[in-house]
Amino acid sequence: MVCDCIPSIGQVIFTLVTFYSLKFAYSYYKACCCSKQAPKLQKQDWKKDVVYLYQFPRTPYSPNLSPFCLKLEAFLRLHEIKYEPIFTFSGRSKKGLLPFIELNGEHIADSQLIILHLKKYFNIQDELTNEQKAIERAFDRLIESTFFNAVNWLKVRDNLPEFVGTILSLRFGKSLDFLKYVVAPFLMINLKNRFETEGTAKHSDEEIMTILRNDLQAVETYLGDKEYFFGDQPSQIDIEVFAHVAAIYYVPYHHVSKDLIETEFPQILKHTQKVAKRFFSEFQFGL
Incomplete structure (x- = not known):
């Protein structure tokens, strides 16, 4: 006869899964939201100008x-x-x-x-006119404000287990992949609060897609058939657009933002692939 006070294997597994899931969710929240104190210098043996x-x-x-x-x-x-x-x-x-x-x-x-x-x-001088600098700044804020918030809310909301699974696999390998379904609900609470405070999560899906489509159309229209934003050489705005599009396009799952770019904005996709090849030629994008 087994004493009732001894937990079953199922109870032990459930307890461990819950503990590590909560620990992961809390550490993610703490790292992203609570670490405000100036950290110590990490690289003590640094080299000049590196x-x-x-x-x-x-x-x-x-x-x-x-x-x-x-x-x-x-x-x-x-x-x-x-x-x-x-x-x-x-x-x-x-x-x-x-x-x-x-x-x-x-x-x-x-x-x-x-x-x-x-x-x-490093005394980097942009070879842009004042008008081009103004345009660059406007696109910079468009990409890193309304576009970033719209695509990331849709990406994580609709694919949160896959998103969490990607993070878990990078940090721990595939052995803890099953935890993504336990961690995701806890993480969603934090993310929903964040995007509601910012404002995007208060919009309907139709409203978010309208904002997203308008942002992408502005970029697509200005790019046109040009090599880069301001001619035949890339500038800061080229790498910003590339980085934000690549971060949602080259993920191992489908979502509406990725599908939208692929079906409606060929110039943006072409531009992203071009910048990827130029600056990360050693890397194979996508799966």
Whole structure:
């Protein structure tokens, strides 16, 4: 006779799964939302003028899950700045985010501010007219504001188990893939609160698709049949559009934003493939 106080194997497995699922969800929330204190310098033996780029690990289908990490690495390659990628899940900037860089013993956070710092430090001069700079800034805000929020809310809302499974497989391998169905509901609470606070999750699907389609149409129209946004050479806005489109297009599952780009915006897709080949020629995008 077995004592009733001894838990069954099923109870033990359920308890362990619940514990590690909650632990993963909490660590994700804490890393993304609560880490605000300035971290210690990670690279103590740094070399002068080498950018140490802290970002999420590579994936089998794209150099990075994060459009901001991908944008920053492409920017470094565009301007041939010497850098060393450092892949991490747990590391976060003083603002609680990835990517961040360390340059000459200084910690710098936020991809937009990092690029401004790099331009100033390395004396990077954009060969653009004032009008082109204004256009670039307008597209920059379009891509990293309404477009980013719309596509990411739809992507994670409709494919959250797959999204979580991708993160789990990168961090732990396929052995914990089953946890994605347990972790996803906890993570959805945080994500829904975030996107409701921002505003996107308050819209209907039809309204979100209208916003998304209008943003993409603006990019498609301006690109036209040009090689790049401002002629035959890429600029910062080219890598920003590439990074944000690649982050939703080169994922191992279908979603409405990916299908929309593929069916209605051929110039944007062509542009993304072109920039990918130019700056990440060693990498095979997609599955």
